[in-house]
Amino acid sequence: MIVRISSTDVLVIGGGLAGERCAIEAAAAGHDVLILSLVPPRRSHSCAAQGGMQAALGNCVKAEGDSPDVHYLDTVRGSDWGADQEVARIFAEEAPIAVRELAHFGVPWTRVKGGPNSYFIRGERVEINEALENDGLIMHRDFGGTAKWRACYAGAGTGHSALYAVDSEVVRLGVTVRDRAEAVELIHENGRCYGAVSRCLRTGQHSAILAKATVIATGGHGRIYGQYTTNATINEGMGAAIALNTGVVPLGNMEAVQFHPTALSPSGILVTEGCRGDGGFLLDKELNRFMVEAEPEKQELASRDVVSRHMARRMRDGHGVETEHGPHLWLDIRHLGEEHLKTKLREVWDICQDFVGLNPATDLIPVRPTQHYSMGGVRVNKEGEAYNLAGLVAVGEASCWDMHGFNRLGGNSLAETIVSGRLIGRHIAKTIRTGGVDIDTRVANEAVKNAEERAARLLAAEGPGPGAYEIRDAMAEVMISRVGIFRTGEELALAVNELKELLAKCDKIVLRSKVPGMNPELTFALRIKNMVRLSLITAMGAFARTESRGAHFRSDHPLRDDAKWLNRTLIRWPESSDAPGISYEPVGVLDVPPGHRGYGRDERIEMEQSIEDYNQGVEQAQSEQGKLPTEGQQ
């Protein structure tokens, strides 16, 4: 057998914003960088981010007094104290720089118009005079869970413009991109990662790519919820899965799953939070603005977990509009006016016309909460290094860095991609220069052989076995019905059992198509077992966590419990074991003591330990979980 092997300094798996921003940093420092991407990079799911990117520039009147400190506080509150506060702090301080750098790369940010401006705030039209001296600076819009207007935006195509600008830098720097390629296995031995096995999605052929640093930047895994997600079809979580498959790298907080309040019903296509940020309302079937009573202070702009729960309750209580696809509520942006909708919310205008055939200037938009973001992912230290596996790095949604804790704020993930990509890319550039890596081709050959055999076994299987798509549909139904917005121990126990059964079925899959080349059925069948594994550990994490925090809501344990659960779930799946292992680590050093978020329920079980005692135990507990020492500790 001839194994194709190539090598590079830095292998970046995933061509979205986080991966590409990281690649730029390493390439600009003179390193050889290779990006693997399922699709041409500009088609990555970063392009679908609409409403904005959070950075405390404080440029408009409603952003006056904003600062990284305020942004940091909002982020910690948003996370329901699940975030690593040190990481949230670094993030908030770096976000303004990273956003301004995007202006340098060419993002056409919407700008402040000095003089009189007309906005919709808390249900009323308000005239505000923007300072003439701020004319032409980057503008902000309001978003959920923030004390100030902070989201920087380019119409409602912020992700698109950011991705195109960053990819244009990738082209400028001549970084090699191998698109239609999937990393199917990490090459690793004795606690060190040496690269990955890539499967070409044009030919189906496998090859090894050896690297001094391997970066997982594959985004989220919303497709474990099947069609009940806003995510693209490519968000199947294979980056997180191949890290889990090493047996040594833990995934963090997989039970922390965000549901976005306003996805189109029934297609699940995202409609930006910017609609509510710009003054849009949520209405029930009687056309009541129920969020005013539910959250008098923040109204429609409480955090996503809180708004989604209010919406789900509203529908459960019979105030949803019933359809054959289940109930939905209404998003009302008619009062913003056609001109605003066609400029500042242009993409929403297009989506409404294209996918539900309605005019948002005159019609209500049918929406319901839908899976949107994976707070959980590959657990890394603040420098992006995976626990337990030197040479492996993760950035963006695929990672659990962990600035989002149990609920991320809108616009914070788009900012995270470029902030973490920039910082972690720089860290990689700096550290691989000094450290040589002893790369063993035997390990690579074995990994390629494993991957090839997996594909060959699937192609060879005959008989009446289950199909990959039928397993996907069953998985999705378990996830949406039992691991959704409201969870109970009983339902989660059922989910765990059902997912275990589905996992066993994955080994019996029989393909109906044996065609050579990329073979779409084979390509999906190779992923489905990984997806079921991610689903299973999500359900297990949710079952074990007997409290409610952020997006993880247990109807049978409705309070946040800082006495028992001020921690992060870590799940590893040792090789050749059929049972993953759960452990926990402290969330990180606490700077902001746990308290009320300012929205949602103000009732919780208080910490018993003192903050000082808690903080003292953090470093050792995290090291025991495999956290690699960061700079200054080495």
Added chain:
Amino acid sequence: MSGNNANRRLKFEIFRYNPQDPDSTPHMQNFEIDELPYMSLFMALNEIREKHDPSLQFDFACRSAICGSCGMMVNGKPSLGCRTQTSDLPELIRLHPLPVFKLVGDLSVDTGIWFREMAEKSEAWIHAKEAFDPAAQEDRMDDETAQKIYDSDRCIECGCCVASCGVANVSGEFAGPAGLNRMARFSMDPRDTRDDADWFELISNEHGVFGCIGMMACHDICPKELPLLEVYAYLRRKALTTALK
């Protein structure tokens, strides 16, 4: 939109060819499925693949008309599959891959490499005055300029315009509508330091804006409704004023 229509039986004729399979020859294959309310080609093609022929290749990612993956010829017209509703089509739906781009298999074509080459040839990035200064406030830009750039920046590189273009279909060197739009996007950006002479070099030839023979199918079929007519007028004007200087 006529989303809730009669229960039609849809007939698909789909181009099939798998270059990786020595036994495969280009041909049309027929499928029939029941139409559902609000059925898009994204739903229809997945149903065909999952229920009828799992070897069928096509590309979708965002399924919300923003990623540009799913350009295909729908009854002869380049379209995004995800935003095409079957209710807007006759019962017989004929699907081909986009021309111009290299075929990957069936309805799947290689747009990524084409657009990367175009970006390299036209140096489609900001040619900045100086290096980024992390300590500085952002340079100012008036919102009208930002809006104008954004209007052009909205291109999702789906390739529908390229497929619809008579010139791009016969000349591999022509920048194509999306390429010309990208040049216009950077030339109107005050952050890009390229001067009139640089742009003249790039746009004022038969591979640039003067290669366009004005059929304007691109303008009519662009799924993002980019104002391509205005883009070409802008580029021609720029070329002429530079030549007349």
